[in-house]
Amino acid sequence: MLSEHAGEPAARRDRLALKRVTVIGTGLIGTSVALAMRRAGAEVLLIDRDPAVARLAADLGAGTPWSGESADVAVLAVPPSAVAATLLDAQERGLAAAYTDVASVKGPPLAEAARIGCDLRVFVGGHPLGGSERSGPLAARPGLFDGRPWVLCPAEAADPLVVDGVTGLVTGCGATPVVMDAAAHDKAMALVSHAPHVVSAAMAARFADAPDGMVGLTGQGARDVTRIAGGAPSLWREILAANAHPVADVIEAVADDLARAAAALRAHAGPPAPVTDLLERGVAGHDRIPVKRGAPAARLATVTVIVADRPGELALILQAAGVAGINIEDIAIEHLQGRPVGVAELSVAPESAPDLIAELRTRGWSLPDPPER
Amino acid sequence: MLSEHAGEPAARRDRLALKRVTVIGTGLIGTSVALAMRRAGAEVLLIDRDPAVARLAADLGAGTPWSGESADVAVLAVPPSAVAATLLDAQERGLAAAYTDVASVKGPPLAEAARIGCDLRVFVGGHPLGGSERSGPLAARPGLFDGRPWVLCPAEAADPLVVDGVTGLVTGCGATPVVMDAAAHDKAMALVSHAPHVVSAAMAARFADAPDGMVGLTGQGARDVTRIAGGAPSLWREILAANAHPVADVIEAVADDLARAAAALRAHAGPPAPVTDLLERGVAGHDRIPVKRGAPAARLATVTVIVADRPGELALILQAAGVAGINIEDIAIEHLQGRPVGVAELSVAPESAPDLIAELRTRGWSLPDPPER
Numbered sequence: 001m002l003s004e005h006a007g008e009p010a011a012r013r014d015r016l017a018l019k020r021v022t023v024i025g026t027g028l029i030g031t032s033v034a035l036a037m038r039r040a041g042a043e044v045l046l047i048d049r050d051p052a053v054a055r056l057a058a059d060l061g062a063g064t065p066w067s068g069e070s071a072d073v074a075v076l077a078v079p080p081s082a083v084a085a086t087l088l089d090a091q092e093r094g095l096a097a098a099y100t101d102v103a104s105v106k107g108p109p110l111a112e113a114a115r116i117g118c119d120l121r122v123f124v125g126g127h128p129l130g131g132s133e134r135s136g137p138l139a140a141r142p143g144l145f146d147g148r149p150w151v152l153c154p155a156e157a158a159d160p161l162v163v164d165g166v167t168g169l170v171t172g173c174g175a176t177p178v179v180m181d182a183a184a185h186d187k188a189m190a191l192v193s194h195a196p197h198v199v200s201a202a203m204a205a206r207f208a209d210a211p212d213g214m215v216g217l218t219g220q221g222a223r224d225v226t227r228i229a230g231g232a233p234s235l236w237r238e239i240l241a242a243n244a245h246p247v248a249d250v251i252e253a254v255a256d257d258l259a260r261a262a263a264a265l266r267a268h269a270g271p272p273a274p275v276t277d278l279l280e281r282g283v284a285g286h287d288r289i290p291v292k293r294g295a296p297a298a299r300l301a302t303v304t305v306i307v308a309d310r311p312g313e314l315a316l317i318l319q320a321a322g323v324a325g326i327n328i329e330d331i332a333i334e335h336l337q338g339r340p341v342g343v344a345e346l347s348v349a350p351e352s353a354p355d356l357i358a359e360l361r362t363r364g365w366s367l368p369d370p371p372e373r
Numbered sequence: 374m375l376s377e378h379a380g381e382p383a384a385r386r387d388r389l390a391l392k393r394v395t396v397i398g399t400g401l402i403g404t405s406v407a408l409a410m411r412r413a414g415a416e417v418l419l420i421d422r423d424p425a426v427a428r429l430a431a432d433l434g435a436g437t438p439w440s441g442e443s444a445d446v447a448v449l450a451v452p453p454s455a456v457a458a459t460l461l462d463a464q465e466r467g468l469a470a471a472y473t474d475v476a477s478v479k480g481p482p483l484a485e486a487a488r489i490g491c492d493l494r495v496f497v498g499g500h501p502l503g504g505s506e507r508s509g510p511l512a513a514r515p516g517l518f519d520g521r522p523w524v525l526c527p528a529e530a531a532d533p534l535v536v537d538g539v540t541g542l543v544t545g546c547g548a549t550p551v552v553m554d555a556a557a558h559d560k561a562m563a564l565v566s567h568a569p570h571v572v573s574a575a576m577a578a579r580f581a582d583a584p585d586g587m588v589g590l591t592g593q594g595a596r597d598v599t600r601i602a603g604g605a606p607s608l609w610r611e612i613l614a615a616n617a618h619p620v621a622d623v624i625e626a627v628a629d630d631l632a633r634a635a636a637a638l639r640a641h642a643g644p645p646a647p648v649t650d651l652l653e654r655g656v657a658g659h660d661r662i663p664v665k666r667g668a669p670a671a672r673l674a675t676v677t678v679i680v681a682d683r684p685g686e687l688a689l690i691l692q693a694a695g696v697a698g699i700n701i702e703d704i705a706i707e708h709l710q711g712r713p714v715g716v717a718e719l720s721v722a723p724e725s726a727p728d729l730i731a732e733l734r735t736r737g738w739s740l741p742d743p744p745e746r
Contacts, residue, residue, distance in 0.1 A: 282574025
């Protein structure tokens with residue numbers, strides 16, 4: 001569900017007093033929030049348990065090290081397990097009028113905060129999506145949240161003015177607020193992010209000890225399924241442990257389906273019913289997953305073209321598409337073994353495919369026969 | 374293992390008498406083989422159990438309907454379960470001097486052919502990769518096999534001259550022959566193609582009944598893991614049934630890993646050892662999977678750039694990369710909800726990343742801070 005606050009003008013944000021923001025924890029997300037709020041015109045104060053890290057963030061233009069000031073909103077950019085204790089400490093020191101966090105799991109920190117006596121009237125849990133899956137070389141940047149969903153989970157106790165203030169911070173960072181309760185958020189993340197990571201890892205693990213000759217035959221399909229398995233285990237084990245039960249529910253169901261399919265394949269001579277059933281449920285699930293985040297799922301047409309594997313070749317193709325007024329929604333490139341050419345698969349709206357094929361053929365590219373055959 | 378026949382000149386193919394080829398079964402693969410061999414200058418004869426389908430292939434330029442001629446090589450482009458019986462029938466009619474097939478599983482048809490008394494001295498099983506995973510709108514085309522691996526599984530009984538002849542047909546179709554035994558082929562396909570499809574389906578199946586609000590939060594990671602789950606169940610259930618035991622071995626191992634991870638997540642408070650172990654094995658497997666098919670695995674650097682979601686914008690970026698002499702190895706596009714911009718992630722050789730970042734910034738694109746920060 002989209003909040004009505006999406007696209008709020010800056011004037012409204014000022015009215016809600018977001019003039020001064022304190023960021024606690026100046027890692028990738030915290031520093032990006034600080035940079036984004038600086039971009040939005042706010043004064044930003046920086047705290048980190050390592051003062052040198054806070055000074056580094058300040059040197060990068062993210063704000064100034066905190067020295068006792070009280071802020072309108074404090075953003076707790078600390079690991080999920082540290083959210084509740086950090087909130088209690090911040091509230092005891094009177095750091096801000098309102099508080100939010102950016103942890104990728106929302107239920108357990110909220111429960112812990114209630115248990116240890118935090119004031120939940122002035123706290124709204126949050127989770128910016130997308131950016132938090134990236135790490136390392138990308139580093140912090142003010143545009144990290146631009147246009148991305150940012151889930152907010154206001155507890156029942158939350159003061160509506162505080163919810164407004166935190167929502168203003170989210171839109172101030174360029175993100176789109178999405179409101180849901182903490183349990184729904186955690187279940188959703190298990191489904192759309194955490195379980196897919198474990199499933200990808202479990203498939204990729206099968207390649208760890210396989211002979212080179214087999215691994216060398218891997219094509220685009222298996223490459224896609226295993227792509228995210230390259231993510232840092234040290235980061236993901238924390239994420240998974242923090243959302244343990246919702247993740248376990250999903251991967252257990254996946255394991256059950258796979259075990260049933262394996263047993264059916266061993267037991268039957270022909271195509272076994274549980275396998276067909278799983279494949280059909282897979283298509284049903286696939287078809288619901290949006291091509292654009294938040295947009296309704298839609299099938300795209302694929303136009304395949306042979307391209308020279310050299311700089312600039314793909315640009316010429318996309319330029320031709322641009323001239324013809326055709327928007328390329330996605331591109332998959334398959335490089336071809338031992339040859340200086342590749343296959344590019346261009347995803348376009350189905351009604352655009354014939355035009356794109358005609359345009360590219362006119363310009364001399366090698367394409368398959370058109371779909372109308 | 375690559376065959377030494379890759380890149381064989383046309384003169385050698387002529388010497389091996391590939392002047393006349395009969396294709397049995399004029400579906401996507403059979404018609405594409407026919408078109409490719411016509412392109413290579415061979416006379417092609419067409420047989421299908423439905424004569425109208427063979428005539429259609431002939432009308433498309435794939436050759437002429439067979440009328441009793443004997444060929445140098447006959448290609449059996451029939452489903453795996455029909456290979457052995459089709460081979461016996463073709464040999465009894467003396468259709469060709471040598472025979473090959475294109476089925477995606479190699480062990481069971483070979484065993485069945487031996488059992489029913491086919492002459493295996495003049496048969497070499499084959500499997501063209503890549504093209505057979507596509508279906509529908511792409512349809513047959515002469516370039517379907519260009520630069521793709523085409524596995525050949527000569528049985529011990531096979532006559533070396535027949536192996537040479539079938540290898541010549543493969544290179545004549547533009548493909549790269551890869552020689553392995555039938556059991557190794559079937560295990561390899563289970564690992565690199567069949568099991569990833571089932572695993573993708575099992576993950577995608579979790580989205581079938583999930584609430585819209587959750588599915589709408591799906592990002593690029595889960596989209597990649599589930600992409601191939603959209604494939605036609607009617608096609609895949611046949612492929613899986615034909616390679617049942619090797620597929621069952623792989624998906625059972627994946628199911629075991631997932632079940633163990635789920636149990637560990639439920640049982641422990643902190644990050645449980647089996648989860649960390651699985652994530653680490655996943656990275657190890659991921660790192661072995663080639664970025665280009667057949668090339669050694671290599672990590673690429675990712676350069677992220679904000680692009681307007683409109684025709685031609687991506688072309689300008691790729692053009693800039695081309696001008697700077699930088700080859701884009703892959704592209705992932707993330708569209709942003711409710712906004713006319715998207716995020717493009719450009720994969721390049723790590724040493725090219727700083728140059729690409731500098732070039733794009735010079736031309737005014739919005740990029741994250743450079744990796745050296």
